[in-house]
Each structure stands twice: as structure tokens, then as C-alpha cells.
Amino acid sequence: AQSVTQLGSHVSVSEGALVLLRCNYSSSVPPYLFWYVQYPNQGLQLLLKYTTGATLVKGINGFEAEFKKSETSFHLTKPSAHMSDAAEYFCAVTRGTSYDKVIFGPGTSLSVIP
């Protein structure tokens, strides 16, 4: 069975500082990984995804993530936090067939301090 853990239910960073949100997955087969962001009173928005190919994936709003198979990780980073990055971030995993569920992690709430 697949699962996702996100270390830190809440992360605070100063504006302009590095953002690092952690995601570790468990999967018996090669995983496909996603990061989503949720702003208050809204649905989730896809930030980036890893399916195949390059392990360093760039997404929207300056975010990127690196797939590390040996560490079963897919951490999300952004070099310089902006106030508008304050939101809830979710990591998700699935397998390769269309019959596989997409499993979400518990989420990490990011606060940006001015």
C-alpha cells in the first residue's frame, strides 16, 4: 500500500528565506508524485509533478522538488519565500495505472513572517 508522510504540520519562515517542505513516500512500485497548494477557502492547485525523466522538477510560483529514490523523498523547495506563499501544501503519490488511487499526505501549513 502507498502512503505519504509530511514532516512538520506547520512550518514558519521569514520573508525572503528558503522554504523547505518535506515529503516522504512509501510505495512498492515506482511512484508518481505531486505537490499541491491550497489557499484558504479554495480547492487545491497543482504546483508540480514527477512522473518520469529528470528528478529535479520545476513548478509554478518558483517552487521545485527533487525526487530521491534512495531516500524515498520528494521535498519541495523555494529559494526565497514571499508573503503570498502562505498556504497549506500537500504531497501526493500514486502508481502508474489509471486504476490506482491518489493518496495525499496530511499537509503542511506554511506561514511567512514579514
Added chain:
Amino acid sequence: KAGVTQTPRYLIKTRGQQVTLSCSPISGHRSVSWYQQTPGQGLQFLFEYFSETQRNKGNFPGRFSGRQFSNSRSEMNVSTLELGDSALYLCASSLAHLDGYTFGSGTRLTVV
């Protein structure tokens, strides 16, 4: 292009009642998935429909059901509502499994 539309945005229901939520996916998307989001449990998968067929189902009681129409619009129904059903219900559509989801803004259901 239009996004995923969920109606209504807010609902207040009484225990024991039933409720129907609606979701219109992005044009051309045939896969529609439903999730329940609560502070304690996070995002829990309810079910997925593809071309009017339920392709996958989560671990929810039979009170939770859904369907998809020929135009890909989907509805989910919850019967005999319980207080614990209070949640944000999110609908998501996708063109292909590995494309990722486009989510609607959700329906916030409060059961009193």
C-alpha cells in the same frame, strides 16, 4: 477555459437528512474524483468515476454514493447524515491519470 465547478458552495443540513453535491469537470475531462477534507483526517478519497463508471472507491460507508452522467458531470450523495460528515467535499477532474488533478473550490457541508 472554465474550471471545475462545484455547487453549492455551502450547505447546512440536519442529522438524518440526505444531501446531493454536484460537480462539473473541465470540458474534455472524463475522470472525476471526490475527496472529503476534514481537519482531523485530511484528504480522504471517496471515489472516482470515468466515462460513467466507478473506477475506484475509498473506505467510506455505503451512505456515500456517486454517479457520473454522459456529459461527465458528477454528483455525490450522502444519506442519513451524521455530525461527522461535516467537511469540505472536493471534486477534481483530470484528462489522464498522471496529469494531476484540477480541483473545484469545494462544497462545505455542515451537519447540525
